Structure formats: C-alpha cells, structure tokens
Amino acid sequence: MNTSIGRKIARCQRAPGQVADLIWDRLVDEAHEAIAAEPQFATLLYTAVLDHASFEEALIYRLAHRVEHPDMPASALLHAFREALAADAGIGPAIRADIQAVLERDPACTRYLEPLLYFKGFHALGLHRLAHWLWSEGRRDFALYLQGRVSEMLQVDMHPAVRIGRGLFFDHATGIVVGETAVIEDNVSILQSVTLGGSGIDAIERHPKVRKGVLIGSGSKLIGNIEIGEGAWVGAGSVVINSVPSHRTVAGVPARIVGFAGSAEPGRTMNQIFFDVGL
Structure with missing residues (x-):
C-alpha cells in the first residue's frame, strides 16, 4: 500500500x-x-x-x-x-x-x-x-x-493492589518487585532489580510509599512502611529502612542522607551521578 x-x-x-x-x-x-x-x-x-x-x-x-x-x-x-x-x-x-x-x-x-x-x-x-x-x-x-x-x-512482580500514579517509568525493569500495600505516585522512575518490600506480617501497611518525582536507582531495596518524600533520590544499591525527607539524596547500606536531590523531580531528570557527598 x-x-x-x-x-x-x-x-x-x-x-x-x-x-x-x-x-x-x-x-x-x-x-x-x-x-x-x-x-x-x-x-x-x-x-x-x-x-x-x-x-x-x-x-x-x-x-x-x-x-x-x-x-x-x-x-x-x-x-x-x-x-x-x-x-x-x-x-x-x-x-x-x-x-x-x-x-x-x-x-x-x-x-x-x-x-x-x-x-x-x-x-x-x-x-x-x-x-x-x-x-x-x-x-x-x-x-x-x-x-x-x-x-x-x-x-x-507487582501485587495487583499496589496503587500507582501517572507518568511512571520502569527502566529495563527486570527484577522489580513491589508489595501489596506499596504506593507509587506520579512521575516516579525506577530502575532494574528494585524491591519495595514489606516488614513484618501487619496486614494493614507494611510497604513503602513513594511520593511524586522520586528516582530509585538500580538494585535498591526499600523495606517497610516508610515514606520516600517528594522529589527524593535513592542511590543505586542502597538499602533504605527509614523514611527519606523530600528532595534529599540517600545512599549506602543502610542508606543515609548524603545531600540534596539536585532537582525538583529527579524521577524526570534521571541524573544518577553525584559527587562530594562524603561517602
């Protein structure tokens, strides 16, 4: 034709x-x-x-x-x-x-x-x-x-009860696991081998709540009923067991705050390199 x-x-x-x-x-x-x-x-x-x-x-x-x-x-x-x-x-x-x-x-x-x-x-x-x-x-x-x-x-592997927003990006995606009571809001980007996992057997809330504009680097494990604040950035390979304030970068095992996220919505800018954070 x-x-x-x-x-x-x-x-x-x-x-x-x-x-x-x-x-x-x-x-x-x-x-x-x-x-x-x-x-x-x-x-x-x-x-x-x-x-x-x-x-x-x-x-x-x-x-x-x-x-x-x-x-x-x-x-x-x-x-x-x-x-x-x-x-x-x-x-x-x-x-x-x-x-x-x-x-x-x-x-x-x-x-x-x-x-x-x-x-x-x-x-x-x-x-x-x-x-x-x-x-x-x-x-x-x-x-x-x-x-x-x-x-x-x-x-x-995402439980069907997981609530998700709009404008999500799963980059490569292999190995992403998201548990039942997790929440992922708008404009979040998640790379491969990330787990939003539960802690304990509480039937109400046991998984992370990821707010708008967050970037979660590859291989990160976020565990428990914690909140990843709006515009936060989780560095690759981190193990996050505590809530993360908005617009902060966390990295390490266990993860700790190492600086500001560098942009209002890291999940949209996708910049995954940071320097001079004292690690």
Whole structure:
C-alpha cells in the first residue's frame, strides 16, 4: 500500500468529531516509516499498530498477546481491558503519560513505537493497571493470575493492589518487585532489580510509599512502611529502612542522607551521578 494512503486510512478510522491525537498520529507515521525501512516487519506493524483505530486499542492488543496463554487467551484479556477502559476514565490518560515518560526519560528511545512494541517495563505498567482495576472490582483471582503471568513473562512482580500514579517509568525493569500495600505516585522512575518490600506480617501497611518525582536507582531495596518524600533520590544499591525527607539524596547500606536531590523531580531528570557527598 502507498505510505501516504495508508496514513490517511489509519487516521480516517477516527470516530466522527474525534479530535486529533498526536500520540496516535505519530505512531502511525512511525509504523509506516519502519515498514519502508524493514518491509519484513509489515505483518507485525499492521497487526500491532495499523489495524487499530486508537493508541489504546493498539496497546491493549500488544499487551494481551504478550501474556496470553491457553489458560487465558488474548481475547479474554482484550475483553477485560475494554471493560476497564470503559469503567475507569483515568486508565487511558495514565498509560499515555507512561509512554510519554519513556520517550522523555530514556535517551535510547526515539519513537513511541519502541515502548509500544518492545519495552517490558512499559508493558508491565499497562498490565498492572488492568490487574489493579480487576482487584478493585473484587475479581481477585483474575488479577492474581495476571500478576503471575506478568512476573513470569516480563520479570516484574507487582501485587495487583499496589496503587500507582501517572507518568511512571520502569527502566529495563527486570527484577522489580513491589508489595501489596506499596504506593507509587506520579512521575516516579525506577530502575532494574528494585524491591519495595514489606516488614513484618501487619496486614494493614507494611510497604513503602513513594511520593511524586522520586528516582530509585538500580538494585535498591526499600523495606517497610516508610515514606520516600517528594522529589527524593535513592542511590543505586542502597538499602533504605527509614523514611527519606523530600528532595534529599540517600545512599549506602543502610542508606543515609548524603545531600540534596539536585532537582525538583529527579524521577524526570534521571541524573544518577553525584559527587562530594562524603561517602
């Protein structure tokens, strides 16, 4: 198909009166450019992007097929996703903020196409949003099944009860573990092998609460019902067992305050080098 015609067809799939969608329009362009560069990818790019009418539909198709299993076919997952999107108006904007976060914070990512097709951290967040909606609706077996499949296939293990904000970024994502009563607010970035773990067997609150704009470096372990204050930065490999004040940097085992975070939202700037902190 002629590239310009294909773009027009994809955009004409919008419902009457639907406003322009910059993320979706850019994804359509990126898909056609990728086909022109690598024609053997045409089947993937049509089934994953160009055969759909919106970003949300393309994403849930991709997510459903990443974790489908004979026990839970993609069709069942797609049905549940569409239920969730219809029932919770916040899910669509949240996943859009997540994909924007990837593009803004990962210098290795230059297109929306990359997280949509390939990035398991972004996929794990999208699937968690479905699992959390299922959990909130009392559909706990479905939610726990989905958690298990995401852990098995994407190496990210988040309890479906975990409350998360918008604009999250899981960089690399392998080995991230988040326990049931944890909270992760807006614009937080978490690197690989991070644990938000529990302390004790208290059924009420036993996991960390991570406030807006926090950056958590790779391999860090945050344990117990502690608060990581807004705009804080946890250095790589730290073991954090006490609450962290807002806009401070902590590092070490056990972690201690070593300075200021260097920006209002380290989770967005992603600067992970610090000097002259007296370690």
